[in-house]
Amino acid sequence: MAITSANQLELLQTAEAVAREKMIEPELVIEAMEDSLARAAKSRYGAEMDIRVKIDRKTGNASFTRVRTVVEDDAVENYQAEVTVEQARPYLDDPKVGDVIVDEVPPVELGRIAAQSAKQVILQRVREAERDRQYEEFKDRAGTIINGVVKREEYGNIIVDVGRGEAILRRNEKIGRESYRPNDRIRAYVKDVRRETRGPQIFLSRTDPQFMAELFKMEVPEIYDHIIEIKAVARDPGSRAKIAVISYDNSIDPVGACVGMRGSRVQAVVGELQGEKIDIIPWNEDQATFLVNALQPAEVSKVVFDEDGGRIEVVVPDEQLSLAIGRRGQNVRLASQLTGLDIDIMTEEEESKRRQAEFNARTKLFMDALDLDEFFAQLLVAEGFTDLEEVAYVEQGELLTIDGVDEGTAEELQARARDVLEARNKAAMENARALGVEDSLVEFEGLTPQMIEALAKDGIKTLEDFATCADWELAGGWTTVDGQRVKDEGLLEPFDVSLEEAQNMVMTARVSLGWVDPAELEPAADPEEAETEAETDQEAGA
Structure with a gap:
């Protein structure tokens, strides 16, 4: 036409x-x-x-x-x-x-x-x-709660009408065994919005921890007004959850505000989450105190924090062990998610046995290495000495505080400890040389003979080999695999090398090899300071 x-x-x-x-x-x-x-x-x-x-x-x-x-x-x-x-x-x-x-x-x-x-x-x-x-309409709604109407179910996934588009609630994002029929109203968290060839895809979730946080924000005006802040959330969807809150107004109790009058506010959230039990925890900057709160309702006797390993040991009374762990480990798992720490729970009896075993091991170390009797070795351990390095290089005055130790005894103890360490260093260096370690690595500052031996056993024999290492390969670290934190053993971890120390050593090696320009490592100058310096230079030139 x-x-x-x-x-x-x-x-x-x-x-x-x-x-x-x-x-x-x-x-x-x-x-x-x-x-x-x-x-x-x-x-x-x-x-x-x-x-x-x-x-x-x-x-x-x-x-x-x-x-x-x-x-x-x-x-x-x-x-x-x-x-x-x-x-x-x-x-x-x-x-x-x-x-x-x-x-x-x-x-x-x-x-x-x-x-x-x-x-x-x-x-x-x-x-x-x-x-x-x-896409333009929904991309900014990620991280919020949206209301919709169920249209249909496809292979266990729920297709939801959200007004000017369709969203999908996947089977694994539903709470427990909840089911929906067409035309049912549904409330969910917009987890992600992606642009794909078949059109914008809006992914919903009812199991995401932030869904519960957004529900509390809707029910608790103080959270919406930023008087109370949700610091962390951990959920076992459909079963139990923990939420940590803090108040920036001393006159407002954050836990009480979230619970509401006769539990009205928290019950509204519980009803939306299919009866999920919620523990509201007061957040604290001190990690040990926060963990004690997070393990409620269990009582905690003692907390030992391993800062380098990111782990924490919790000691509880024998009768509190099952309560602290929870059904199928639920309580300790949620507390771990809430604090971001790996938690080891032990009873007071187990901790006592472990401490006794450590005491005996250190006692035997001093008896064998320094040729001491059991009583004297136990005195050293009781005073806090844990290894030969501490005995060899500590200020002599600290040894003199031990009952029965005079200057002559202290000098003899330190001489024996140094002789043992020197013998070990010599043997370690001989082993490293036998493994083919080159002078470039031996002469590198900061590595002891035992460290060099450990590196050589792993095939690191030159400074170039050392410079290619990642910091976590040396100091160790933690990797999250399938939601579980897995320990990565570091080559130099037995020598108490921290991640920061490993970073500095690797970077120093790269600089010495000419791989990195030292100027690139200098911190950027503060803009105000740079401007002041420029003005000073101009005045001097004038």
Whole structure:
């Protein structure tokens, strides 16, 4: 069919109708129409031609033009859309490379196939515009709660109508065995919004810990007003949860505010979470105190914190052990998630046995290495000495505080300890040399013979080998695998090398090898200081 004056106005009317229905800009629909008409014209005049269509936004009149670009003589690739400077002279007064020749061409008549193709182009462009609108609308709603209506279920996943789009609640994001029917109302947390080829995908969750946090924000005005802050959340969806809160107003109890009058606020959240039991914990900057709170309702006797390992040992009375661990380890697992620490729980009896075993091991170490009797070795351990290095290099005055130790005895103890350490260092270095360690690593400052031996056993024999190591390979660390923290043993971890010390040693090695410019390691100057220095230099120059 030809585009007559009658259906010229229909183009604009159709564009407006489609735009209203799909809630997109009419301009996008008109541009899609222009593109579809241009494709139809190319099928009529030749696919190699650059045919362009412009629809007047007021009258609906569609103008068809052929565009040819002026290019260099040896750059012509498409003779239908490109011309040389010489070929352009009949059309342009002073043609230059980059100029265009625009000629009007007769409007095309859309046959059945061309009309169908044009329709498909328009629909495709409209769908793309609709997807862009949906993505722009929902991308900023990630991390919030959304209400929707269940449309259908597909393979255990729930498709939810959220107004101007559809969202998906995956099977593993549902609480327990909850089920939904079409037209049921549902409230969920927008976990992620992604742009994909098939359109924007909105992923919902009812098991995410932040879902519970957002529910409390809706129920507790003090949280919404930032008077109370939720510091951490841990959940076992559908069963139990712990939430840590802090108040920035001394007159407001954060736990009481979250519980509400007669438990009204927390019960509203519990009802939405299918009866999930919630422990509201007061947050504390001191990790040990916070952990004691997190292990409620169990009572804690003692807390030992391992800062380097990120672990914490909790000692509880024998009768409190099962309560502290919880059913299937639930209580200690949630407390670990809440604090971000690995927690070892032991009874007072178990801790006493462990301490006794450590005491005996250290006693035997001093008896064998320093040739001491049991009583004297026990005195050293009781005073806090744990290894030979402490005895060898401690201030002599600390040894003199031990009952029965005079200057002569202290000097003899330190001499024996140093002799043992020197013998061990010599043996370690001989083993390292036998393994092929080079002088570049031996002479590197900061590594003891035992450290060098440990590195050599792992195949690190040169300074270049050492410089390629990661800090965690040397000092050890923790890796989260499937939600569980797994210990990574460090090569130098037995020698109490911290992660920061490992970082400094590796970087020093790289600098000495010329791999890193020392200037790059210098901290950036403060802008205000730099400006002050510049002004001072200018004044001095003046």
